[in-house]
Amino acid sequence: MAKKALSKEVSIFEELGMDQDASNIYIQTVSSILDAADVLKMDRSLKLILAQPKNEVMVHFPVTMDDGSTKSFKGYRVQHNNILGPYKGGIRFHHDISLDHVKALSALMTMKTALVQLPFGGAKGGLRMDPHSISQNELMRLTRRFTSALGSNIGPDYDIPAPDMGTNAQIMAWIADTYIHVGAGGNPLEGKGVVTGKPLEFGGSHGREKATGQGVVFVLEEILPDMGIELAEMDYSLIGFGNVGSWTARLLSEHKSKLLSVMDHTGVIYNSNGLDANKLAKHVEKHRGVVGFSGSVPISAKEFYQMEVDVCIPAALEQMIGPEEAEMINCKVLVEAANAPVTPPGEKVLAKKGIEVLPAILCNAGGVTVSYFEWKQNRQAETWDLELVDARLKKMMMGAANRVKEMQKKLKCDMRTAAYCAALDHLQKVYAIRGVFP
Numbered sequence: 001m002a003k004k005a006l007s008k009e010v011s012i013f014e015e016l017g018m019d020q021d022a023s024n025i026y027i028q029t030v031s032s033i034l035d036a037a038d039v040l041k042m043d044r045s046l047k048l049i050l051a052q053p054k055n056e057v058m059v060h061f062p063v064t065m066d067d068g069s070t071k072s073f074k075g076y077r078v079q080h081n082n083i084l085g086p087y088k089g090g091i092r093f094h095h096d097i098s099l100d101h102v103k104a105l106s107a108l109m110t111m112k113t114a115l116v117q118l119p120f121g122g123a124k125g126g127l128r129m130d131p132h133s134i135s136q137n138e139l140m141r142l143t144r145r146f147t148s149a150l151g152s153n154i155g156p157d158y159d160i161p162a163p164d165m166g167t168n169a170q171i172m173a174w175i176a177d178t179y180i181h182v183g184a185g186g187n188p189l190e191g192k193g194v195v196t197g198k199p200l201e202f203g204g205s206h207g208r209e210k211a212t213g214q215g216v217v218f219v220l221e222e223i224l225p226d227m228g229i230e231l232a233e234m235d236y237s238l239i240g241f242g243n244v245g246s247w248t249a250r251l252l253s254e255h256k257s258k259l260l261s262v263m264d265h266t267g268v269i270y271n272s273n274g275l276d277a278n279k280l281a282k283h284v285e286k287h288r289g290v291v292g293f294s295g296s297v298p299i300s301a302k303e304f305y306q307m308e309v310d311v312c313i314p315a316a317l318e319q320m321i322g323p324e325e326a327e328m329i330n331c332k333v334l335v336e337a338a339n340a341p342v343t344p345p346g347e348k349v350l351a352k353k354g355i356e357v358l359p360a361i362l363c364n365a366g367g368v369t370v371s372y373f374e375w376k377q378n379r380q381a382e383t384w385d386l387e388l389v390d391a392r393l394k395k396m397m398m399g400a401a402n403r404v405k406e407m408q409k410k411l412k413c414d415m416r417t418a419a420y421c422a423a424l425d426h427l428q429k430v431y432a433i434r435g436v437f438p
C-alpha cells in the first residue's frame with residue numbers, strides 16, 4: 001500500500017514520532033531552533049536531521065564505595081551532530097539530570113560551534129549523581145569507570161568532552177589518564193586530546209579556566225555600546241557565582257562595571273555601592289556560597305529580580321527564568337551566560353517588556369573556543385601563552401558577535417533568532433557541499 005503523503009500540517013515532531021510536551025527542555029530547545037530554521041526558509045530535510053541527536057549513549061555501571069558497598073550509576077553521552085567535525089561538549093555531574101536535559105544541551109552545542117565556526121560538532125554528557133556527596137577517591141573511581149563504560153564512544157578524533165557543572169580539571173585529568181590506558185594503547189600524545197579543560201601541567205591551556213567568563217565580557221564589549229550601555233557605567237545583577245559567574249564578574253570589575261547583587265544556591269546578597277568580585281570569589285571558595293559575604297546585606301529573591309539594573313546575567317542553572325521571574329525582572333538587557341536559563345514562556349514576557357536577550361550560544365561560547373585551542377595545542381604538542389589565547393579568543397568572539405549583528409540587521413529579528421540563523425546558515429552551507437551519505 002502506498003504511504004500517505006505527509007500533509008503540510010505534519011510537524012517535524014510528529015514526523016519523527018517525538019513527544020511534544022511544551023515544558024520539556026529538549027522540545028523547547030529544538031522548537032526555537034526550528035523556528036529560526038523557518039525564518040531562514042531552511043530545507044525540511046535539514047530540519048529533520050537537526051531535530052534529533054545522531055547518537056544517544058546511555059550506560060549503567062557499578063562502583064565500589066569506600067565502605068565496601070556497591071552502587072550503580074547512570075551516565076549519558078549524547079552526540080547531536082558532527083557535520084562540522086568531531087563531537088564536542090561538556091560532561092556534567094549533577095543529581096538532577098535526565099536524558100532530555102543532556103539532549104537539549106547537546107543541540108545547543110551544535111548551534112554554538114557552528115556560530116563560532118569551530119571545526120567541531122555538538123555533544124553533551126552527564127552523570128546522574130551529586131559529586132559533593134562522595135569522597136575524592138569514590139569520585140575518581142566513578143570517573144574512571146564511567147570513562148571505560150563510554151569506551152570508543154569518546155576519542156580525540158571522534159568526541160571530546162570538557163568540564164561543565166559539577167566537573168573540573170581534575171576530573172578531566174582522570175578521564176584522559178583512563179582513556180590513555182583503555183582507548184589509546186598507553187600513548188599519551190594520542191590520548192591526551194580526548195578531553196579539554198585539563199590542568200595546565202597535563203596538557204591544559206592557559207586561559208581555559210576563565211574562558212567562558214572572558215568570552216561573555218568580549219561579547220558585551222562588542223554589543224552593549226550599540227544598545228547605549230557602556231561597561232564602565234553599567235550596573236548589573238548576577239545569578240550564579242561558579243566558574244562562569246565569578247570569572248564574568250571578576251573581569252567586568254576590570255572595566256569598572258558595578259555588581260549590585262548576586263544570587264546563588266545559598267541565597268542573595270546586595271551592596272548599593274557594588275560588591276567586590278575578587279573578594280567574593282575568595283569568600284565563595286572558602287564557604288561554598290555567597291551568603292555571609294562581609295561587604296553585603298542579604299535580600300530576598302523577589303527583591304533581586306525586581307532590582308533596577310542595566311544588565312541581568314544568569315550564570316547558573318537552565319530554565320531559572322520562567323514567566324513569573326520575567327514579570328519581575330527590571331533590566332534593559334539579559335545576558336545568557338548559562339545555557340538555556342530562560343524558558344520560552346519567560347522569553348515571551350521579556351520580549352513584551354522590551355528586554356533584549358543576548359543568547360547563550362553566543363555569550364558563553366568562549367569555553368568551547370578555548371577548548372578548541374587546547375585540543376589544537378595537544379595535537380601540535382605546543383603551549384600558547386595567555387596573551388595569544390586571549391587575542392585569538394577575542395577575535396573569534398568578535399567574529400561571532402558580528403555575524404549575529406549582521407543577521408539581525410538582515411532579518412530584523414531578535415538576537416536569539418539571529419544567532420540561530422547565523423549558526424544554521426553555516427550548517428546548511430556545509431550540508432549543501434557535503435551532501436547526505438551515501
Ligand code: NAD
Pocket residue numbers: 163164165166212239240241242243244245263264265266315316317318337338339340364365367368
Ligand atoms: P558551576 O557549578 O561552577 O556554578 C554553578 C553556580 O550556580 C553556582 O554558583 C551555584 O551556587 C549556582 N546555583 C546552583 N543552583 C542554584 C539555584 N537554585 N539558584 C541560584 N543559583 C544556583 O557551573 P558553571 O561551570 O559556572 O556553569 C554555569 C552555567 O554555564 C551552566 O548552564 C553551564 O552549562 C554553562 N556553561 C559553562 C561553561 C564552563 O566553561 N564552565 C561553558 C559554557 C556554558
